[in-house]
Amino acid sequence: MARNYSTRDYLRQLPGELLVRYFAGHAVLGEWDAAALAKDKRHALFESWLALPPGKRQAMDAEMQEMSAQSDEKGFRGIVDEAAWHLRNDQPGLEAFTTLLGKLANHHARAMVTFLDHRMYWRGACRFSHADGLPYWRKRLHMGHGAAAVDDASLQQLAKLIRDYFHRTEGRGNNCLVEPLRRGNLDYFFAYPEDFSQQSPEWVDGQFKDQPHTPAFEVVFVYSQADGSLDLNFRGSYKALEPLQAMFAKVILKLPDLPPDPKDARVYDLAPLMQKSFDFVPTVGSGITRVVVRRLRLSSTLHKGERIALEADTLDDPKAVYALKDKLDATGALAHYAVTQVELAATVQGVEGERPKTVVVKITHPNSCSLKHDGLDLVLREMLSASGIEPKEPDDAKRRAG
Secondary structure (H helix, E strand, O other), X not given: OOOOXXXXXXXXXXXXXXXXXXXXXXXXXXXXXXXXXXXXXXXXXXHHHHOOOHHHHHHHHHHHHHHHHOOOHHHHHHHHHHHHHHOOOOHHHHHHHHHHHHOOOOHHHHHHHHHHHOHHHHHHHHHHHHHHOOOOEEEEOOOOOOOOOOOHHHHHHHHHHHHHHHHHHHOOOOOEEEEEEEEOOEEEEEEEEEOOOEEEEEEEOOEXXXXXXXXXXXXXXXXXXXXXXXXXXXXXOHHHHHHHHHHHHHHOOOOOOOOOOOOOOOOOOOHHHHOOOOOOOOOOOOOEEEEEEEEEEEEEOOOOOOEEEEEOOOOOOOOHHHHHHHHHHOOOOOOOEEEEEEEEEEEEOOOOOOOOEEEEEEEEXXXXXXXXXXXXXXXXXXXXXXXXXXXXXXXXXXXXXX
């Protein structure tokens, strides 16, 4: 899980009436009612929990860990986004659902109510919050603006291509499943090829032994029809990225070939960041109060592989990195260097009395970015676009592609 999980701590976060409902669904701890579950009695509840048969605890612990992982702002956003798709033709129903969640005590309660009463939203919400936590997406533009195919035949064909590719190149991928989800204007495709068989030390029925199992690894595609872009997340060989993009283009977008991705067509234009006068442009209502450049990586345009990293403390001076750069510029040392990586620190206003949040963003030329696809990161992506760092595809190109 993304955060440290403790059953003892988790039980303290939830209203008593929700815990009673959850335990009743598993036919355990019936001796506890809402009145008995006062906050100062949660330690005794935990002791009762420990006394349950191991099989019961294991199944419920897995569910509670999943609910705990959804109990934050990202998890809540994933729940709302998935509900919005299911209720896309029922705006009053969506408003009633979000109002219901908004009245609950905290995100832990919102996650559990969704798990108990709106299970149809649960799987998609978990997928979205998981994707929001994945770093280092690869972006490809010029993917056209056609609708993504989500029929069973197309999904099975994509799964087969992924399976065959990894079986042929890496000796894994005997099975594969592809799940499509819609999130606002984005199409998500989660692919789960079979990984190599593994053994890990585990406790099984009270016996400690090496337990064989066959996990899945993950490939995530996020397609924007409006932007004609494809974001890909795969934690494996760099060589697999373009073949995976080609499979998606062929099967899901019905393109005859993977559109060219010219080497000189920059996705992230970092050149303006060489200038001390450059200012970021937060969009109206974004809550972004400050964006500073904390680190610049400069690469030689004459000698491949030669790099200079400039890093400074921007707490008191937001332009401290540029003061350092000016010193080197005065010597002529940077005459043939260009920005190939930048690390930003964006300060965003807190919500409902929370303290401001600082988000670190790392962008590497030409198309690597640490931003994810949750609500706040999407706001930061809009800020980059408004600032000219993440340019959109030209309108005339869109018309030709359409």
